[in-house]
Amino acid sequence: MNQQRKAVALISGGLDSMLATQAILEQGIHVEGINFFTGFCVEGHTHAIRKQDADKPKRNNSLWVAEQLGIKLHIIDVIEEYKQVLLNPKHGYGANMNPCLDCKIFMVNKAKQWMAENGFDFIITGEVVGQRPMSQRKQTMPIVAAESGADDLLVRPLSAQNLPATLPEREGWISREKLFGFSGRSRKPQMALAKEFGFTDYAQPAGGCCFLTDAAYSNKLVDLWQARGNREYELDDVMLLKVGRHIRPKPHFKVIVAREDGEARFMSGYKKDFMSMNCASHRGPLVLIDGAPTEEDLYLAGRITARYGQGRDAETVEVTVRTREGDERNIQVKPLPAEQMPQEWFV
């Protein structure tokens, strides 16, 4: 009797990994999914925070994909381990702070460890030759297989026919003929295959699944490191870079201005970690102050706070300044006019 072979699939929540997994499921392989949470994953966070996204589904696409496929999904927290990938990427960064090739190597390596610990036989990814400029090129796909240690146990079902046969193909665990030869950036083959598999609803790829590919986010991260004089970060730093307007009037302090109620609610959870401000005499946003502001700086921060409140045209606005310990005092400020806020303050 043939042994039931088992594969672990890297599930991002996008269409490619969904199709790749279905292609292997159709060959009678037992598949379970794995999803790595680096802290920079786009999934869910801003939807959860921002009120303006309230009408968007708050589903986690990797969970949703797993449910559609009828497979288990294991979500793994790799926040700490991922720091080394981000801070010291052997293969460098992409257009922004995205270490895509090192990231893929890291994730496949983690999947290989999981595979060994759980008695699985091979790994599936949704990679397509030529689809991504950094990690999914003909030249870099063998690097992912080799440097992750997965070697010929790494199967890319969507592009398998463009790549050397893997062990599962050579051993006959799966049929190479039933895999695919997709390449390039066109999404048409994937759309057609989705239709063939009967998938009518799937997440649309829009700039990847990682905040590090986003120029504005990357700028904020680099600014944070420069201001601190080192490149250490914690999850709370990563989360706060996703919300609010970040305004740095001076190198040693930054204000984070909530843009709407959802962000204010989220940011209010950080009042014990940062000094904070809000308008007392008018409606206005919650503001967190990062750094070591002087009294003069606090006055400037108060003027910025007032500038984003309903008292922006008033002669003076009363602003509450709150310490981390919760001690409050009010100051009177003149709202800062927009023309006195240089563009370079906006991170």
Add this chain to the structure above:
Amino acid sequence: MNRQTLNARRLLCPLPVIRTQDKVKTLQSGDVLTVECTDPGVMQDIPAWCRINGHKVLETRADDGEYVIVLEVV
């Protein structure tokens, strides 16, 4: 049957799911876990995780910015 509570407040998805997943690994079949969260995304994600893994959602409730899911480990 053992009842436990998991504090996942201030965490954004998928962290409440990860914490739930890790906690459930330490529990026995029939145990009941109450997960207390502040991210509304959990109302979709934790039940989805339960369906995928065969656990039973006994109750979900939202109250003034707090989201609570009670599940039974199967």
